[in-house]
Amino acid sequence: MSVTTSHETAISGYPQAVTLSDGRTIDLRMLAENDRDAMVAFARNLPEQDLLFLRVDITRPEAVDNWLANIAAGVTISIIAYDGEQMAGFATVDRTPARWTRRVGELRLTVGHDYRSQGLGRHLSAKIFDIARELGLKKLTANMTPDQRGAQAAFGRLGFTAEALLTDFVEDRNGNLHDLVMMTFDVDGLTDHALQ
Numbered sequence: 409m410s411v412t413t414s415h416e417t418a419i420s421g422y423p424q425a426v427t428l429s430d431g432r433t434i435d436l437r438m439l440a441e442n443d444r445d446a447m448v449a450f451a452r453n454l455p456e457q458d459l460l461f462l463r464v465d466i467t468r469p470e471a472v473d474n475w476l477a478n479i480a481a482g483v484t485i486s487i488i489a490y491d492g493e494q495m496a497g498f499a500t501v502d503r504t505p506a507r508w509t510r511r512v513g514e515l516r517l518t519v520g521h522d523y524r525s526q527g528l529g530r531h532l533s534a535k536i537f538d539i540a541r542e543l544g545l546k547k548l549t550a551n552m553t554p555d556q557r558g559a560q561a562a563f564g565r566l567g568f569t570a571e572a573l574l575t576d577f578v579e580d581r582n583g584n585l586h587d588l589v590m591m592t593f594d595v596d597g598l599t600d601h602a603l604q
């Protein structure tokens with residue numbers, strides 16, 4: 409008898425397509441090893457301001473390899489968005505290893521500059537919310553700096569609220585310290601925000 413795990417259920421149903429508000433069709437797939445080079449190229453194309461605050465420096469192939477290892481270990485689930493051969497964005501959820509925070513996952517969401525404000529972030533987050541629910545997560549966190557005003561506004565629109573401000577938690581690529589804003593989303597409570 410085959411037993412379907414919550415992890416398998418969460419990642420079933422891919423690939424699938426979504427349509428952006430400008431009419432472009434975007435394919436959503438689960439991130440896999442053969443996406444490594446596309447991910448590095450995507451990261452290297454991000455605006456300087458985004459690169460400054462990348463939580464994991466995915467312009468480095470080794471960092472993407474670590475990410476892929478976490479996927480293989482079941483710690484991370486990631487959706488990658490393609491416009492034809494070109495990568496348009498990604499959403500990823502990392503489960504926390506500590507037992508007492510096992511119901512909390514961290515969301516990272518990045519959309520390529522040419523694809524912003526067309527609803528891709530909303531599509532990706534809605535899919536990640538479904539996955540988070542399937543995995544039994546209760547809360548998602550998203551970390552950013554107070555300087556990332558656009559991202560804070562967008563996450564607010566997606567149903568996240570600012571829950572903590574941590575002083576000097578972030579060192580950017582230039583070695584400067586910034587505060588960290590932790591925004592959170594209640595997976596069971598506010599999911600409809602992502603689907604409106």
Ligand SMILES: CC(C)(COP(=O)(O)OP(=O)(O)OC[C@H]1O[C@@H](n2cnc3c(N)ncnc32)[C@H](O)[C@@H]1OP(=O)(O)O)[C@@H](O)C(=O)NCCC(=O)NCCS
Pocket residue numbers: 458515516517518519520523524525526527528529530531550551552556557558559561562563565566
């Ligand atoms: C944040 C980010 C993922 C949004 O992606 P996107 O595809 O542009 O978002 P969408 O078009 O789906 O917009 C989602 C909602 O946020 C709003 N929004 C998007 N960008 C916004 C901005 N700069 N300012 C205010 N609101 C914004 C949209 O209006 C939309 O709300 P609505 O549907 O109620 O109108 C994208 O800007 C990004 O990749 N930023 C850099 C990475 C980052 O800082 N990530 C945060 C740390 S995890």
